[in-house]
Amino acid sequence: MSTTRVSTLILNPNTHLLEQDPYSYQLQDIPEPELFREIYPYTEVPKIAFNYRKVPADMPEDIFITDTSFRDGQQSRTPYTTEQMVNIYKMLHRLGGPKGMIRQTEFFVYSKKDRDAAVKCMELGYEFPEITTWIRASKQDFELAKNLGIKETGVLVSCSDYHIFNKMGLTRRQALDKYMGIIKECIEAGLRPRCHFEDLTRADFYGFVIPFATELRKLSDESGIPIKIRACDTMGYGIPYPGVSLPRSVSGIIYGLKHYAGFPSEMLEWHGHNDFYKGVVNATTAWMYGCGAVNCSLLGIGERTGNVPVEAMVMEYASLRGTFNGMDPHVITEIADYIVNETGYDLPPMTPFVGRNFNLTRAGIHADGMLKDEEIYNIFDTEKILGRPASVSVTNTSGLAGIACWINNRYHLSFDKAISKKHPVVEKIKAWVDKEYEEGRVTLISDPEMIAQVELYKDELIASGIDIK
Numbered sequence: 356m357s358t359t360r361v362s363t364l365i366l367n368p369n370t371h372l373l374e375q376d377p378y379s380y381q382l383q384d385i386p387e388p389e390l391f392r393e394i395y396p397y398t399e400v401p402k403i404a405f406n407y408r409k410v411p412a413d414m415p416e417d418i419f420i421t422d423t424s425f426r427d428g429q430q431s432r433t434p435y436t437t438e439q440m441v442n443i444y445k446m447l448h449r450l451g452g453p454k455g456m457i458r459q460t461e462f463f464v465y466s467k468k469d470r471d472a473a474v475k476c477m478e479l480g481y482e483f484p485e486i487t488t489w490i491r492a493s494k495q496d497f498e499l500a501k502n503l504g505i506k507e508t509g510v511l512v513s514c515s516d517y518h519i520f521n522k523m524g525l526t527r528r529q530a531l532d533k534y535m536g537i538i539k540e541c542i543e544a545g546l547r548p549r550c551h552f553e554d555l556t557r558a559d560f561y562g563f564v565i566p567f568a569t570e571l572r573k574l575s576d577e578s579g580i581p582i583k584i585r586a587c588d589t590m591g592y593g594i595p596y597p598g599v600s601l602p603r604s605v606s607g608i609i610y611g612l613k614h615y616a617g618f619p620s621e622m623l624e625w626h627g628h629n630d631f632y633k634g635v636v637n638a639t640t641a642w643m644y645g646c647g648a649v650n651c652s653l654l655g656i657g658e659r660t661g662n663v664p665v666e667a668m669v670m671e672y673a674s675l676r677g678t679f680n681g682m683d684p685h686v687i688t689e690i691a692d693y694i695v696n697e698t699g700y701d702l703p704p705m706t707p708f709v710g711r712n713f714n715l716t717r718a719g720i721h722a723d724g725m726l727k728d729e730e731i732y733n734i735f736d737t738e739k740i741l742g743r744p745a746s747v748s749v750t751n752t753s754g755l756a757g758i759a760c761w762i763n764n765r766y767h768l769s770f771d772k773a774i775s776k777k778h779p780v781v782e783k784i785k786a787w788v789d790k791e792y793e794e795g796r797v798t799l800i801s802d803p804e805m806i807a808q809v810e811l812y813k814d815e816l817i818a819s820g821i822d823i824k
Contacts, residue, residue, distance in 0.1 A: 369413070380569070380615060383562030384528040388516030391557060391602065401592060401631075404600040410610035413645040414675075415620035420668050421650045422447060422460035423626070425472070426489045426509075427662055428652035429463070432700065439697060440472035441479075443653070446690045448481045450665075452681030455483030456672070457665070458648065461509055464488050464499055473503055487549065492537040497544035507547040509585065510537060514564055515554035527563050535570055542580050549583040551626070556592040560601045560611060568616035583622045584612060585650060588637060591630030591660065595640040605637050606644040613645050624648040629660040638663045639671050653690055654702060654709060666691075666708050685742045708741060715746045716757075749800040751792035758784050761805055766823045774821050780812040 367374050394402050424447075425440055435443065444460065451457030462473040477486050489509040490496035500508045512534040513519060519530045534550075541548040550571060558564050568584060575582040586608055594603045601607045609625070612618045625641035625648070627634045638649040655664035666687045673679050691709035694700050704712040714737045729745050738744040747753065747760040755776035762781070763773045774781060787808060788800060809816070809823060816823050 380561045380565040382527060382531060382566040383559065384526055385562070386526075388520035389559050389562070390516060394600075394603065395557060395592075401603075403594055403596070403603065405596075405598045406600040407598040408600075408607070409597045410606050410614075410644065412606075412643050413610070413613070413620075414643050415645060415647050417621065417647060418642045418672065418675075419456055419458045419648050420451070420665060420672070421458050421624060421648045422484055422652065422665060423489075423650050423662060424460065424653040424656070424665070425469070426461045426463055427626075427657045430658050431661070432656055433698065434468070435472075435698065437468050437472045437475065440469075441475050442693065442697075443690065444472075444476045444484070445479070446686050446693065447484055447653075447665075448479075449683055450669070450686040450690065451483050452679070452683060454681040456669075456680055456682045457484045459487050459507070460484040461487045461489050464490060464496075464503060464505075470503060473505070477504060489551075492534075492541075494540055494544070497541055497546060501544050501546055505546065507549055507583075508541065509549045509551050510541055511553055512537070512550050512567075513553040514558035514567070516559065516563075517557055518554055519563075527559075531563070531567050531570065534567065535574070538571065538574065538582065542574075542578055547581055547583070549585055549624070551585045551587055553587045554589045555586050555608060556588045556590065556602050558602055560608065561615075564602075565611060565615045568612055568618065572617045581622060583624060584618055585624040585626050586612065586641070586646070588625070588627040591628035591633065593627060593633060593637040595633060595636045605640040609641050609644040609646045620645050620647040622647070624650050626650040627663050628658065629655065629662070634661070634663045635667045635671065638668060639675070642671075642675070654694060654700070654706070656700070664708075670708065684740050688742045712748075714743060715748055749788060749805055751788065751796075753788070755781050755785055758788070762809060762823070765802070765805070765809075768821065768823075772820075772822060774816075778819070778821070780809075780816055780819075780821075783812060784808045 364373050364375055394404055424443065425435065429435060447457055447460060463469045464473060473486055485507070486505060487507045487509065488500045488505050490500055492510050513522070519525050519527055523530065525533065538548045538550065552564065555564065571582050571584070592603055593605045595605050597606065599607070609623065612623055613620070623646045625638055625646045627637045641649060649663060649668050651665040651668050652662035653665050655661040669679070669682055669684060669687065687708060691702065695702050702710060704710045707713055714733055716732055733745040744764060746764050747757050749757055749761050759774050759776040759778070759781050763769065768774060791800070813823060
């Protein structure tokens with residue numbers, strides 16, 4: 356690896372210590388692609404390699420969320436209509452709150468439907484989320500975005516040799532020169548570029564990524580136009596563990612872009628996928644090591660296994676900072692219901708925070724615990740925070756406690772008004788449930804069936820002081 360030695364001592368304003376950074380990384384214009392076959396053998400599961408180099412945590416004061424529901428989120432599902440996009444955008448605005456915790460959202464602009472949606476959303480006059488675009492790297496597309504009144508756009512600049520050599524048929528020097536020309540054209544068109552470093556977790560970090568990022572930072576300094584980097588974990592290969600080797604180290608990537616390329620936190624964004632179940636923890640790690648923004652999609656809808664869910668990072672923020680900072684988590688439930696009911700999206704029922712079963716229990720022993728104290732088996736007060744009360748379903752394993760829990764939840768009975776699992780009506784309904792399964796039933800008891808059972812004994816319940824209005 357070629358480096359140029361310089362003599363630099365810098366007083367770090369955060370640690371108040373002198374730091375020596377003697378290296379400036381130069382482009383490695385190698386003749387053959389570096390595919391990291393030891394780590395990515397393709398015929399085997401990718402390997403996690405450690406070099407035990409750890410970088411300091413560096414959580415920015417201002418961390419926030421950006422949204423890609425109308426771009427990456429539409430690549431794996433039936434596209435939203437213009438009306439649906441406008442309605443969802445309104446809900447994103449309410450979810451993000453007055454402080455703009457959901458700072459931006461990006462749109463495609465190739466179809467009239469998407470352009471109309473972007474215009475209608477801008478006409479609402481919201482400061483947040485700011486409308487941005489994602490476009491192909493061409494003058495025609497730059498003009499298209501500019502004519503819509505867009506101020507910032509994402510531009511694809513793939514970084515791994517898988518893309519540079521094998522997809523585009525270029526050398527690293529040719530790719531870097533091409534990208535720099537594109538970004539200059541973007542600036543000349545009057546747009547702020549957001550550079551999407553595609554496939555960053557398979558890229559030669561010191562041989563291409565840092566030299567490229569350094570050139571972008573110089574261009575930003577010379578032009579006076581802020582340039583962002585979106586660090587894209589396109590295949591979900593990122594690893595959050597300390598001491599992991601590049602190119603898979605999330606903390607190493609963020610540290611390097613800040614420390615070696617000079618990008619401040621507010622100009623860095625993490626875009627992750629969930630192929631190895633690490634989408635959320637990688638996004639949180641990016642925040643913790645200096646990335647200002649994490650790019651997410653509502654309900655995690657996105658390419659292949661999906662993106663980092665917006666709702667997950669809302670909860671991560673509250674967990675890290677102890678406050679929602681103006682965000683309204685009740686809107687999470689509203690958004691999920693809208694997307695399911697209005698677009699027909701098949702939301703997996705076990706999905707955290709939004710799936711219909713995320714705070715539902717079926718086991719009788721769990722229901723018994725919830726009957727005594729909901730907190731025993733519920734992750735937090737889901738009714739207060741998300742507008743979703745804890746619930747139970749009735750099956751052959753629910754027992755008396757499960758049936759009593761269902762009645763209490765359905766009819767909002769609590770404290771001294773709650774029905775006990777020892778109530779005669781509960782015993783009668785359990786006898787009916789047991790008979791159903793003894794006769795071969797295998798499905799759970801539906802809510803309408805339970806309501807019908809309660810109606811059979813309505814007078815008896817009211818006479819015993821149980822109000823089931």
